[in-house]
Amino acid sequence: MILKYILRSLRSRLWEALSLAATVFLCLVLLLAIHSTIAQRQAELDGVYQNTEIACVVTDATGSTRNGLSIPAEYLSLFREGGALYDHVKGLVCHATASFLLLGEERIPLHLLNTPDAVPLFAETPITYLDGYGDADLVGEDAVAIISENLMPYIAADGSLTLSLPPRGERSIVVRVIGAYSSDTSAIYLSLDAGRKLLEGSVNKVTPSALSFCVADNRKLNETKMALGEYFIAADPINQGSSRFGLWMDDASFVDTVMVLERSIALFVLFRTVLWVLALCVCFLVIFLLIRRRRTELAVMYSMGCSSVLLYGQVLCEVAICFAIGALVALFAAAAAKVSVGGEAVRVVGILLGGCLIGGVGSVTAVTSGDIMKILKGKE
Amino acid sequence: MEQMIDREKLLVADRVTFAYKTRHQTVWAVRDVSYEFEAGKVYAIVGKSGCGKTTLISTLAGLNLPSMGEVYYRGTSTYRMNRNHYRRDDIAVIYQNYNLFPLLTVLENVLYPMELQKKPKKDAVSIAKEKLLSVGLDGSYLGRLPAMLSGGEQQRVAIARALAGGQRIILADEPTGNLDSENGDLVMKTFQRLAHEEGYCVIIVTHDPQIADESDIVIRMESGRIVT
Numbered sequence: 001m002i003l004k005y006i007l008r009s010l011r012s013r014l015w016e017a018l019s020l021a022a023t024v025f026l027c028l029v030l031l032l033a034i035h036s037t038i039a040q041r042q043a044e045l046d047g048v049y050q051n052t053e054i055a056c057v058v059t060d061a062t063g064s065t066r067n068g069l070s071i072p073a074e075y076l077s078l079f080r081e082g083g084a085l086y087d088h089v090k091g092l093v094c095h096a097t098a099s100f101l102l103l104g105e106e107r108i109p110l111h112l113l114n115t116p117d118a119v120p121l122f123a124e125t126p127i128t129y130l131d132g133y134g135d136a137d138l139v140g141e142d143a144v145a146i147i148s149e150n151l152m153p154y155i156a157a158d159g160s161l162t163l164s165l166p167p168r169g170e171r172s173i174v175v176r177v178i179g180a181y182s183s184d185t186s187a188i189y190l191s192l193d194a195g196r197k198l199l200e201g202s203v204n205k206v207t208p209s210a211l212s213f214c215v216a217d218n219r220k221l222n223e224t225k226m227a228l229g230e231y232f233i234a235a236d237p238i239n240q241g242s243s244r245f246g247l248w249m250d251d252a253s254f255v256d257t258v259m260v261l262e263r264s265i266a267l268f269v270l271f272r273t274v275l276w277v278l279a280l281c282v283c284f285l286v287i288f289l290l291i292r293r294r295r296t297e298l299a300v301m302y303s304m305g306c307s308s309v310l311l312y313g314q315v316l317c318e319v320a321i322c323f324a325i326g327a328l329v330a331l332f333a334a335a336a337a338k339v340s341v342g343g344e345a346v347r348v349v350g351i352l353l354g355g356c357l358i359g360g361v362g363s364v365t366a367v368t369s370g371d372i373m374k375i376l377k378g379k380e
Numbered sequence: 381m382e383q384m385i386d387r388e389k390l391l392v393a394d395r396v397t398f399a400y401k402t403r404h405q406t407v408w409a410v411r412d413v414s415y416e417f418e419a420g421k422v423y424a425i426v427g428k429s430g431c432g433k434t435t436l437i438s439t440l441a442g443l444n445l446p447s448m449g450e451v452y453y454r455g456t457s458t459y460r461m462n463r464n465h466y467r468r469d470d471i472a473v474i475y476q477n478y479n480l481f482p483l484l485t486v487l488e489n490v491l492y493p494m495e496l497q498k499k500p501k502k503d504a505v506s507i508a509k510e511k512l513l514s515v516g517l518d519g520s521y522l523g524r525l526p527a528m529l530s531g532g533e534q535q536r537v538a539i540a541r542a543l544a545g546g547q548r549i550i551l552a553d554e555p556t557g558n559l560d561s562e563n564g565d566l567v568m569k570t571f572q573r574l575a576h577e578e579g580y581c582v583i584i585v586t587h588d589p590q591i592a593d594e595s596d597i598v599i600r601m602e603s604g605r606i607v608t
Contacts, residue, residue: 008483300479303443304493304545305468371400373438376475377553 006317016290017322023286024326024352027279029333031348034272036339038265045261048254049218055250056089056228058211061242063235067095067120071208071245076196078231079213085231088224089213093118094192096208098199101163101188108151108163109187112195114139116146118210119189125181130159133178143194145175148183163188165198173198221251279352284359287319291363298368299375312364319360323353390581391417391440391549395449398435409435411604412449419548422575423583424595432604433585437551440583441473442466453549468496472542476554478534480526486512486537487522493545504544511540515570532563539570550574552584556591568594 010017059066078085079092095118101110115135116122127146137144145161155161155177164172175190190198199206215224228247233239235246291298301311327349334345398410410432417423417440425433438444439451442463450457453470467473472493480489487508494504512521515536526534535555542550552571556564568591574580575596584591592598600608 005481005483012483296479297481300481303441303467303473305464305466305496307464307496310496371438372443373434373553376473376479377434378477 006314006321010318010321013290016293017318017325020283020286020290020319020322021326021329023283024323024356025330025333027283028327028330028349028352030275031272031279031352032330032334032339032345033337034268034275035344035348036334038268038272039344041261041265041268045258045265048257048261052218052254052257053091054215054218054221054254056213056215057248058208058232059235059246059248061233061235061239061244061246062237063239063246063248064237066212066248067210069209069211069245071211073206073208075211075231075245076192076206076208085227088216088220088227090216091214093210093212094208095119095210096192096195096206098195098206101165106186109185110163110195111187111189112192112206113189114192118212121183122181125183127179127181129179130177137178138191139193140191141193141197142191143173143175143198144178144191146179146181146189147177148186148188149180150183151186151188152180161188163190171198215249215251218254221255225249276351280355280359283352283356284362287356287359288363288366291315291360292367295367295370295375296378298364299372302368302372303376311368312361315364316357316360319356320353323356327353389416389452390419390454391583392452393417393436393440393449394452396436396439396446396451397448398432398439398444399447409604410439410446413601413604413606414449415599415606417549417581417583419581420575420579421581421596422571422594423581423597423599424592425583425585425599425601426587426589426592427601429587431601433601434553435604436601437473437553437583437585441471441551468493468545470547471549471551472545472547474535474538474542474550474552474555476557478526478531478538478558480534480537480541482526485523485525486517486529489526489537490541490544493541497545508540508544511543512537514543515540516566530563531558532560532566535559535563535567536570539567543574548579549581550583552582554586554588555584556586556588564588564591 057066058069058071060069073096076094076096077083079089080086093115094113096112098110098112101108111119113119115138116127133144138146147155147161151161159177160174161177162172162174173194175194196206215221217224228249231245232247233242233244235248239246298311298315331345331349393413393415396410396413397408400407400409413432413436425436427433435444439446439458442451442458442461445459450459452458453461453466458466481492484492487505490508490512491504494507499507509519509522512518517533517536517540521529521533521537526537529537535558539555550571555571556567559567571582571584572594575582584595586592598608599606
């Protein structure tokens, strides 16, 4: 009969039940919308962090020169595993000069690189790669080289080239030629790591002439800037006369975008908090007012020895049924409006339901904590 | 009024005192009331408005605990008993404005206390019908909602509900207050029959001198105390 009473109670107080359901519906729709908006903005922000490449180029102190620099060879160690900047950067692009090599009796200029992008020459003069080779083969410790076409006669039948170091040529290296380019002058472009290994301990030094990279983790941009600041200064014309190397960092647009998104998210989060407080207060108020209208009924049940479990249970069942109606309609409406109704929606519904049930418990307690006899006499 | 109190009697008030306390003041509604209520009698508690009658029966009914003193039911203090069970099994209250459940039919209203006591449905229905007949309501009333009944009929349903649970003590707070004299007489005769023929203890709070005259014992209260 208790269940029958609950259903009959809801049916006879249809407008009251619907008003609670409508309150729940409105609160849920607004909360789901704002949660969804925040999630979208957050995804957008994550995308910006993930997909933006912040390019950094080493220059002179004023930022006017990006090539032909004489960067100390030690700087390359910073970017190798274990180096101070290894974890902060990715996509290192390096062009270095390293004096000469002996090819037969000829002294050929030696350059080191890990990508053709590091060399302005290759922007105008394309590289013709031999079968199966490409830019990626320049990365790593394999001794590969790109040579000018006029050095092709020196290539052995197996595609290799033997090079030796001046002055006496006692140290030599056999490299695989992977490509050639057309030029009036002769030069050899050796892979960076193989070249450094060849020149280790030699009087010939590796001198990076162009260096660029990207920030490895955009979320740690400030840390990266601090780490880079130990070795470079921000490229700026006012640094005229400084002997330090400058660093030009293309982060302005990224920083602006992130700032706008973060501010927007912060605003929505604040609004969401306010909305939650309002939603819970409105639900509490509606539930309290509805239960207060039934205080005589509750007082009679209490005076007849109805247990607290039954008293609270009956009211909470009614609150839960009204909530369920409002929530279902809200979820359908949200789905129809293409508002995301995944796990976050379950959380929102759960919290609001919990709040309504607590409101129900609080309301019954408040209503029945008065003078029961006065309520029963209709004097309260 | 000093008297020896036998706490083993049916219902005993032992120096019951009740105060309504707010932040700014304390009102002593009942002061040092001691009385023994026995089965088989109709008691009328009379007095001016505000003398503490309703507060006294609210402590007797276990709706409130006394601020001082104790209420004993068959020797057990209301401080030390489960008052939900006490109200469910031992004592029934009838009100001036009936307080029937508006959404339940007459039969369902009378079944309600037995539902709380978890009595088998078949037995409960049989008892309910019997009690309704005992107050003069036949089978034609069973399916009606309270809104379709007169004041006197509603009060009789309330009496039947109070009897259905098998409680042997009935507290009635101005039960004839909203009734005409004919219905009032009917209610009073029912109380007398319950007390004298079936051994109930009936305690009535009333302003009505006629009710007082028809009771076995009249207890007069003034300023929270029993004066006679």
